[in-house]
Amino acid sequence: VLSLTTQRARRYLFLGQTSRHDQIISAAASIIANKGYSRTSLQEIADKVKLRKQSLYHYFKSKAQIFYEILHVVISEGLQNITRIRELPIDPAEKLRRVIYWHAYEFYLHENRMKVYIQGKWDVLGGKCRRELRSLERQYDGTYCDILQEGVASGTFRADLDVHVVEFVLVGIIYHMAKWYSPQGRLTIDQIVDNYVALLFKGLLTPESQESLGTKGLGS
Amino acid sequence: VLSLTTQRARRYLFLGQTSRHDQIISAAASIIANKGYSRTSLQEIADKVKLRKQSLYHYFKSKAQIFYEILHVVISEGLQNITRIRELPIDPAEKLRRVIYWHAYEFYLHENRMKVYIQGKWDVLGGKCRRELRSLERQYDGTYCDILQEGVASGTFRADLDVHVVEFVLVGIIYHMAKWYSPQGRLTIDQIVDNYVALLFKGLLTPESQESLGTKGLGS
Numbered sequence: 465v466l467s468l469t470t471q472r473a474r475r476y477l478f479l480g481q482t483s484r485h486d487q488i489i490s491a492a493a494s495i496i497a498n499k500g501y502s503r504t505s506l507q508e509i510a511d512k513v514k515l516r517k518q519s520l521y522h523y524f525k526s527k528a529q530i531f532y533e534i535l536h537v538v539i540s541e542g543l544q545n546i547t548r549i550r551e552l553p554i555d556p557a558e559k560l561r562r563v564i565y566w567h568a569y570e571f572y573l574h575e576n577r578m579k580v581y582i583q584g585k586w587d588v589l590g591g592k593c594r595r596e597l598r599s600l601e602r603q604y605d606g607t608y609c610d611i612l613q614e615g616v617a618s619g620t621f622r623a624d625l626d627v628h629v630v631e632f633v634l635v636g637i638i639y640h641m642a643k644w645y646s647p648q649g650r651l652t653i654d655q656i657v658d659n660y661v662a663l664l665f666k667g668l669l670t671p672e673s674q675e676s677l678g679t680k681g682l683g684s
Numbered sequence: 685v686l687s688l689t690t691q692r693a694r695r696y697l698f699l700g701q702t703s704r705h706d707q708i709i710s711a712a713a714s715i716i717a718n719k720g721y722s723r724t725s726l727q728e729i730a731d732k733v734k735l736r737k738q739s740l741y742h743y744f745k746s747k748a749q750i751f752y753e754i755l756h757v758v759i760s761e762g763l764q765n766i767t768r769i770r771e772l773p774i775d776p777a778e779k780l781r782r783v784i785y786w787h788a789y790e791f792y793l794h795e796n797r798m799k800v801y802i803q804g805k806w807d808v809l810g811g812k813c814r815r816e817l818r819s820l821e822r823q824y825d826g827t828y829c830d831i832l833q834e835g836v837a838s839g840t841f842r843a844d845l846d847v848h849v850v851e852f853v854l855v856g857i858i859y860h861m862a863k864w865y866s867p868q869g870r871l872t873i874d875q876i877v878d879n880y881v882a883l884l885f886k887g888l889l890t891p892e893s894q895e896s897l898g899t900k901g902l903g904s
């Protein structure tokens with residue numbers, strides 16, 4: 465988990481200061497996450513980044529384009545991360561643990577844009593944009609299922625569960641955090657994810673792989 | 685599961701024909717589920733139930749009131765059901781299994797109103813309405829946690845998991861069905877719930893209670 469945060473910190477260091485483009489995305493995400501897309505105006509976004517509305521058009525041609533960029537960055541970074549995890553030379557159970565941690569940490573690191581993403585409401589976008597996002601989402605789901613299927617093939621995960629339902633369960637648990645998670649809450653993000661792993665891995669892993677992973681495999 | 689459906693059927697029989705009030709609620713739910721609240725007009729709702737818009741005002745004074753009624757029926761029926769299950773003289777694991785089945789079956793029986801509920805967007809309602817719904821929701825969550833806590837106290841459920849996180853996991857899995865479930869999908873609702881129970885009960889139940897419940901406790 466620390467290594468994910470460090471990787472991200474390194475990337476920011478490499479980029480130097482956050483670009484104006486990213487500032488706008490981030491400001492827009494914080495407003496849309498709280499008020500919803502339809503009640504957010506370009507003027508508010510401009511005010512938040514201390515730009516005139518006319519100058520905002522230099523970066524984005526419409527509110528819908530900013531919205532699309534928020535959704536795109538969430539799903540494309542997600543796809544990049546899960547693809548990287550799938551390719552790691554580690555046990556499928558360890559891959560899955562990393563996916564769950566990474567996914568939950570997104571709420572800790574990027575609460576607003578995650579909330580915007582989970583709100584849905586893609587109907588304000590054009591058909592081409594929606595299709596692009598759906599295609600990335602399908603690739604994300606497919607990569608997640610690859611990891612689960614790899615675990616079934618290697619005897620790490622139980623073979624009698626439907627891989628797609630399991631993937632929906634794992635994603636649904638994270639999405640629901642949009643409704644209840646708060647960084648100021650009673651539990652840290654690590655404690656929350658430890659509970660997820662402890663609850664889910666017993667049902668997901670075969671008895672043999674639970675033995676070989678020991679307590680490590682149960683998140684405790 | 686069949687008994688839930690039958691209970692419901694009996695209630696409908698008892699009521700005789702669906703009232704005009706319920707027809708409006710149901711028509712509005714199907715439109716709002718697909719187009720969202722802000723893009724749904726009272727005129728469309730009136731058209732769908734073959735009433736003039738003026739006659740609609742006889743039943744509801746505004747679009748917001750119809751919206752509130754949809755949300756209220758979802759959460760109040762939910763609370764009624766989970767409270768009834770909590771009071772049954774059965775094992776906590778069996779109670780939990782019934783709660784999960786009932787909750788998932790809501791998607792099968794009332795897909796539209798469930799989707800409207802899960803969309804959120806309560807900010808269009810007045811503060812008093814929102815507080816009432818939140819209060820019912822808190823009672824629902826509290827009753828769910830009561831069942832989990834009863835299971836921990838009786839040694840049926842593991843004591844090392846956070847009861848509130850477990851409740852969020854269980855609710856989140858159902859809510860996510862708004863995004864992927866279709867009655868025309870590859871799996872029946874029973875197959876889907878069997879997967880949930882098989883995945884979750886191994887992590888939730890103590891080894892002793894798993895033995896005593898046998899395969900029955902694992903949803904297979």
